[in-house]
Amino acid sequence: MEMVYIAAAIIIGMGALATGIGFGILGGKLLEATARQPEMANQLQVKTFIMAGLLDAVPMIGVGIAMYLIFVVAG
């Protein structure tokens, strides 16, 4: 039973780590690009928003599976 909790923790932890790194790079590049070309700020925001949607797809599914493991399999 403990293994299920460990598995859920690994799923959520790795997902959070990867999303954090991804969003850090994404946000940093947005700031950098906006500072270089302020007139492009809104277009860059649109591109960042689209990439954010793609970036968090896998961790979101991971959160769902982790909750299933915690509350249904182990619960």
Next chain:
Amino acid sequence: MKPRQSRITKVPLARWLIIEFTGLSVFSLLWLLHSPLAGYSAFVGGLIFIVPNAWFVHRVYRYQGARNAHLMVGNLFRAESTKIALTAVFFAAVFTLMEPVHVPALLFTFAVMVLAGGALRWLIRPKPRR
């Protein structure tokens, strides 16, 4: 020379929501052929995606323009972390409060909605207006 007007990005949130709810209804009806419980679970799975995501879109486009770049990025981070937290809370609530639940229908519909949502934002993009 005419000064350049500030651009305001038009976010097609209503269009996204209409398309997402239409797709979710179709998916739920398909699962309904399997069993009423599966249809209901699929609808709930889709809602778990749609509600936090609509909130995310609303928060991300709160600030616009180069002057507000730092607020834009800060809001992006806050909105994303809140979205993931909301998703986890909704899943926990469904798995503890909803009894019984058809788990494959719930998770499969959620996964399809997540992937379709990404594709939808790619296909129907927010348009910066001059």
